[in-house]
Amino acid sequence: MENYQITQWCHYFIREQVHEGDFCIDATCGNGHDTLLLCELVGDSGLVAGFDIQKEAVEKTETRLAETGMNGRGRIFCCGHEKMKEQLLQHEDCRKMLEQTADGYGKVSCIVFNFGYLPGGLHELATKAETSVVALEESLTILKRGGIISLCIYSGKDSGFEERDALLEYLKNLDRKKYLVIMSSYYNRPNHPPIPGLIIRI
Ligand SMILES: C[S@@+](CC[C@H](N)C(=O)[O-])C[C@H]1O[C@@H](n2cnc3c(N)ncnc32)[C@H](O)[C@@H]1O
Incomplete structure (x- = not known):
């Protein structure tokens, strides 16, 4: 691993x-780093849908994709991730992300959640407990067998603890027959270090 930041761990x-x-989803585009990685990995035959509530984040992500020649692989929506299914349904090429197999699995390989606020942006526009949990619920229904949801969870300072606690409580109670949840920690770091995690659809 090149460095030990939480995003690198998830990458x-x-x-x-x-x-x-x-098919992949970046549920929190922000500056577009995760969206770009997903676009690189899915190639010309794959597709990435991205969501962010801030126009600034959507523009930054679209610019990043355009500058790297990846814009054909990404559809970026200025929309809350809690409405991802509704949004995907409205777009012909994204609709297939909602299709289910006969045994009830979805088609999406990877969904990325990097919670919190846009670096350099307004902290009050950070992700919130209530909508984050709804978005996770929606995500689980479209994940393929063996698909993963990657999680970067922040707490302390401006982030507080409400979202972290709600997410951890939700994850703890996920059906263990359907999902494997692996949470990691920066065990010897003080002051509420970020929490990386993975949900795997089994
Ligand atoms: C930590 S940043 C994401 C960083 C990003 N993944 C990157 O590679 O730069 C979190 C982002 O979540 C966005 N956000 C907040 N609430 C949201 C919601 N309900 N749906 C989607 N995005 C949201 C914020 O606007 C912010 O840009």
Whole structure:
């Protein structure tokens, strides 16, 4: 691993998971780093849908994709991730992300949640407990067998603890026959370090 930031830790697993032709979702585009990685991995035959509530984040992500020649692989929506299914349904090429297999699995290979606020942006526009949990619920219904949801959870300072606690409580109670939840920690770091995690659809 090149460095030990939480996003790098998650990228390690995302790189393992995502292949050419996959459908993926960046549920919190922000500056577009995760969206770009997903677009690189899915290739020309795959598709990435991205969500953010801030126009600034959507523009930054679209610019990042355009500058790297990846814009054909991404559809970026200025919309809350809690409405991702409703939004995907409205777009012909994204609709297939909602299709289910006969045994009830979805088609999406990887969904990335990097919670919190846009670096350099307004802290009050950070993700919120209530909508984050709804978005996770929606995400689980469209994940393929063996698909993953990658999580970066922040707390303390401006982030507080409400979202972290709600997410951890939700994850703890997920049906263990359907999902494997692996939470990690920066165990010897003080002051509420970020929490990386993975949900795997089994
Ligand atoms: C930590 S940043 C994401 C960083 C990003 N993944 C990157 O690579 O730069 C969190 C983002 O979540 C966005 N956000 C807040 N509430 C949201 C919601 N309900 N739906 C989607 N995005 C939301 C914020 O606007 C912010 O840009």
